[in-house]
Amino acid sequence: MSDYLLEMHDITKDFNGVKAIDGIHLQVRRGECVGLCGENGAGKSTLMKVLSAVYPYGTWSGQILWEGKELKARNIRETEEAGIVIIHQELMMVPHLTVAENIFLGSEPRNKAGFIDYDLMNAQAEKLMARLKMSDINVALPVYNYSGGKQQLVEIAKALNKNAKLLILDEPTSALTTSETRTLLDLIKEFKANGMACVYISHKLDEVAEIADTVTVIRDGTHIGTQPMAELDTNKIITMMVGREMKNLFPREAHTIGEVVFEAKNISCWDVTNRERKVVDNVSFELRKGEILGVAGLVGAGRTELACKLFGCWNGDHEGKIFLEGKEISVRAPRDAVRLGICMVPEDRKRHGIVPLMGVGYNITMSVLKRYTSGGFIQSEAELAEIQNQIIRMKVKTAEPLLPIASLSGGNQQKAVVAKMLLPEPKVLILDEPTRGIDVGAKYEIYKLIFELAKQGVAVLMISSEMPEVLGISDRVLVMGEGKLRGNFVNEGLTQEKVLAAAIGQPITEAA
Structure with a gap:
């Protein structure tokens, strides 16, 4: 029997000939938390989408071993049945369904007549929320009644309900309060003690340092290194992530x-x-x-x-x-x-900052579209020139300027939103x-x-x-x-x- 619950070997995934990840390796033991670190666009989320079969077998190259056997999952349902559950950075809630309905979506308990047993579902949901120390949540209310932080913990409840053996958390505390973050980190420690494995993706390196046993760093789609957290500190992780030492994170300049x-x-x-x-x-x-x-x-x-x-x-x-x-x-x-x-970069870029299926460049220029309009027509060459300038200025990582912005990492989406709000000067x-x-x-x-x-x-x-x-x-x-x-x-x-x-x-x- 393998020492590892999960082994990913030489994983490569490209989009239109551009490699998003190239020869990545990742190993996770039972009861271990692996911190997965890297800059935005490094390939972390792509790697996890390969693992969870968002990108199904056959659309990438390499090998995944799960409990010692090759995994060739074709969809998320198959990976969840195996015990691999991912909680994405962007919440996957159905706002107008209740908390309980969101937790049990697709696996609702049913009575003998084949109808959903709401009493049983609500009771089981309450037990899950009590385990997460969230007994104050009314599981019969629509989930939109609760903050993003509490919705994040509902996502954790969904994972527990699916009997996860490996829990993948992608930036799980970005919308949490300090107390909610504390609750989550303590829960992960409890999960580890009970034998659950975790992959923890976060830019908050103090959190990684607290709960990770091992840290894997990737940069520009390639594997930089894997080391025990005991041999690292946050400064060493930063150096591995960005390829240079950063002594001062706040580059103050006289003005x-x-x-x-x-x-x-x-x-x-x-x-x-x-x-x-x-x-x-x-x-x-x-x-x-x-x-x-x-x-x-x-x-x-x-x-x-x-x-x-x-x-x-x-x-x-x-x-x-x-x-x-x-x-x-x-x-x-x-x-x-x-x-x-007066221009504003909003807190929630997904809801208020971008048009997801529109190209990166068009998202940037939409704030000043009149500049490129003459006689009712858009002057495409001038607009594209400005797009290229802004992509270079903001160092937006994109395979090409008109790629849908939703396909970019969160950090690169944010750079595009900032560029959009700077164009009006x-x-x-x-x-x-x-x-x-x-x-x-x-x-x-x-x-x-x-x-x-x-x-x-x-x-x-x-x-x-x-x-x-x-x-x-x-x-x-x-x-x-x-x-x-x-x-x-x-x-x-x-x-x-x-x-x-x-x-x-x-x-x-x-x-x-």
């Missing part, structure tokens, strides 16, 4: 902060579904030319709602005034904001979680771009849940909590403890 260019006064927003609840409560602030203003706060603080109001895309009731270059402006819709010089750029779900190398490039924009005089409002990121690149930090502005700090000697204290409503003694 001049000028006069006030943007001002929000007494901004309030009400919950879309509950007119009695304020999600943004009387927030006012100024933003200066060339300034990088970070916005920190815990989940539910109202940061994204504030950004949506400023960009004209908040669907609920709202009030307050916005001033640009000293003049009051009316922003009723995103097109108004873009026309005035904004005076104010709002970035809502700009580095969520992207690798350390891509983060570094986005940070460099933010400083480049600041040096050009663009005012940047950056919302981030990653405290080191906020403190690493901001000139000043706004702290929000429960919809209110609880702190406004110059970023000189500012600590995570001080920001967190403000976020949870402890007395603020230093303000600017």
Whole structure:
């Protein structure tokens, strides 16, 4: 009997002659967690889609051994029946079905008459959620009632229901709160202790360091190395991932902060579904030319709602005034904001940032399509030239410019969304979680771009849940909590403890 539950040997997969992965090896023992690391576009998700038969046998070359026998799966159902379950970075929920229906989708328990036994299904779903320490979830409610973090844990429940022997988690904590992340990591440790194997894909290397027994790194579709985590640290993993040592993840550059260019006064927003609840409560602030203003706060603080109001895309009731270059402006819709010089990179790129089946390049130029239109016709050559320029500028990895953007990695999709919002040459750029779900190398490039924009005089409002990121690149930090502005700090000697204290409503003694 093999020592390994899973062995992948010399796996190669290409798309239209372009190799996405080339000769990759991966081995996983029972009860082991393997951290799979690499930059966006390195081939991690492609490798896992080969393993889970999203790309069926025959569409790739190499060999997969499962429990010592060759696996030639033709679809996901076959790999799940074998005990291989993947939880994708993008959630696979059916929003209007209940939590229980999502967990049991395709394997619903039935009574003697052949009908779905909802009582039994709900009872079993409750047991699964209790195991995940999520007893507060009502399994009979539609899953859209719950946050992305809780939906991620519902995905874990689905995997448990399928009796997974190998659980593949692709960026599982990108939408989780700190407490939800803690719950998930503790669960993985419990799974390991019970003999379940895991492949853990994450750009959060502190998480990889905590739970992985072994780390495999791939770069540009090739296998760079596999080592025990005990022989590594996060800096060594980064060096393997990007091919160079990165001593400073936040490339601060000197830039001049000028006069006030943007001002929000007494901004309030009400919950879309509950007119009695304020999600943004009387927030006012100024933003200066060339300034990088970070916005920190815990989940539910109202940061994204504030950004949506400023960009004209908040669907609920709202009030307050916005001033640009000293003049009051009316922003009723995103097109108004873009026309005035206010652009925004949204938090959820899948829902609000891209048109999935449209080409990468057309996603980039759609914000300035009028530039390439004459007499009712699009000037294709000029548009394609701009597309090529932006792909090179943002280092977007794509086999060709008009490939559907949905086929790109999350990080490369994000680069394209940023490029789209830079083309209108904004005076104010709002970035809502700009580095969520992207690798350390891509983060570094986005940070460099933010400083480049600041040096050009663009005012940047950056919302981030990653405290080191906020403190690493901001000139000043706004702290929000429960919809209110609880702190406004110059970023000189500012600590995570001080920001967190403000976020949870402890007395603020230093303000600017």
